[in-house]
Amino acid sequence: MAANYWASTQRRHWQFTKDALLDIRQKLEDEDRALVQQYPLPDRRVQSHFFNQQLVKLGRRMTIRQQALATAQVFIRRFYTKVEIRRTNPYLVMATALYLACKMEECPQHIRVVVSEARSIWSEFIVSDISKLGECEFFMISEMNSQLIVHHPYRSLVELQSTLNMAQEEVSLAWSIINDHYLTDLPLLYPPHVVAVTAIFLAMVLKPTQAGLHAASNAAATLSNVSQAIKGVEPSQLNDIGATTPQGKVQSLVKWLGESEIDIKAVVDCSQEIISLYDIWDQGNEKTCREQIARYVKARGLDK
């Protein structure tokens, strides 16, 4: 139920295996073969980057809290497991998701404000009539079956920071890794606490670089090594990894991980997903993405 992840609609209806997710998306595309062929779009991960970047831009104009941005990102991702993207105006979907997320995260914004801010950055794609966004909200809620409560890894991070004796900079690094995971499918694949533990793990192992993950390609390499190392090991063996890293804290983290009931394999998987995210960062695909979206939105009159 609401604050209890195990009984939540998130776990029951919005957590997929990789294969299931693949399947769902394949089906969506199959139902719209012609449309999909007519309007190619970049790789889904590139799209995710693009959406994230755009959404953050909108969020910044209204100084929206991170948690609401995160919820909006999850809404968008859920929505597009139900609806083929080429049937939608992604800019309207983004604005709507943010509007709805702000209500759910107790920082409501007036619909007029959202529309006018969205118009100021995406003027070509957003009309001034607020009823368009209101209508899209109906569409979105209906596709999500009114399941609007999203569990985020932030809470687990906050809960664990003292248990694991984390330093402030480790917490902020973990926090930003969590922010970044919304660019991937992870929110649809793993429970929030697994993501939190992954972020903590990466943050503590990475601590010496302090560079923030984005630029740190060698950090990514470190991560790969770590995840290579954890891959396939039994929890009891994790101690060794801890011992080989410079920090005692990491060691105790690894010990804690071994004792907790966290699915280690899931953590490894998650780490890899995040690492590969940094690999494809910055491929300069933004322009193509923007153009390809504009092409179908305009051609199909979805911006009206």
Add this chain to the structure above:
Amino acid sequence: MPCPGYVSKVKVQDRYNVVGFISSGTYGRVYKATGRNGKSGEFAIKKFKPDKEGEVIQYTGISQSACREMALCSELCHPNIIDLVEIILEDKCIFMVFEYAEHDLLQIIHHHTQPTRYPIPAPTIKSILFQLLNGLLYLHSNWVLHRDLKPANIMVTSKGEVRIGDLGLARLFYKPLHQLFSGDKVVVTIWYRAPELLLGSRHYTPAVDLWAVGCIFAELLSLRPIFKGEEAKMDSKKTVPFQRNQMQKIVEILGMPTKEQWPGLVHQPEYSQLQSLPYTARDASNVRGLETWYWTILKSSNYPMEPPSAYPGQQGFDLLSRLLEYDPTKRLTAREALQHPYFSANGEKVSANCFDGMVVQYPHRRVSKDDNDIRTTSLPGTKRGGLPDDSLVGRPTKRLKEG
């Protein structure tokens, strides 16, 4: 959003036959319906008022409380919480379909005052309270505050099962605390409003719901709201007024709260207002005290006074006084209340059917057949269409559910 516009895949009228109109509240109208096309059973459909711009209904964005109610009801699942069947978004309106509950506590209390007053059987009260607390424990353990518990929002099915309803004001309380206050101008119907809220507290907690349970317990015993204050209206500047009269009513029965009793009292924003209540030493000696109030009620309602069959009896008083505890940090929690000896006295088990062993049958919910057109969107709100009873007139309604 897409060019042809949003069209619901599900149609209310394909799934349900609307039988008639039940009630209209702050947010819209509630209809009784039966299932169609193979769907059996009775339902209550809560239709949220759509917004109008001029004469045309338009999408204007869904209110935050409707969003909360939809989201929370979709997550919650417990035998003492009203069961949501589905939500249909159709024709710019939101329809929340619930299981139908034949009764509610307001109606049951009302029945016991008409035409003459006769008490609700003690085992019935015990069962209602137990089920209510059980539902509340579930809400609180899931970090949900109800914030609007009152007899009208507590339903009872024809099988005597209690269902907490109307989550229109409910909120998750693990969200940062300071946000719990901002944005909500009015919380909890005034007669059931906890003293810390009346005193302007911003840090409110699940304890507000337990105060309301205390008030409801008292009302089930006496058939009248225990603290029936008059609501001070918001002034033109939209500042939230101090509910002087309501606080006065509480003080008249419980006495003036003291620092010893409630150490946090002096930090309440409206503490100075409390001190300005017309309350003298003479009044202090006139304070009846909850205990006097309680035994007077028990006597006038002919509840058994002598042990061993005496219940609600002493245990009932003890429970009531711990629910109507001034200090929210000392007030019983739902879990503690459920473990109170009141429920286990005489080794009796509390029945899961609050009508167990009852001879009287409560009348069915009034359903007005005049309006069974759920599609008409512009009917004026007639508050609680059914009951022709003046004891209900003057029940305060919530205003401005939302900021």
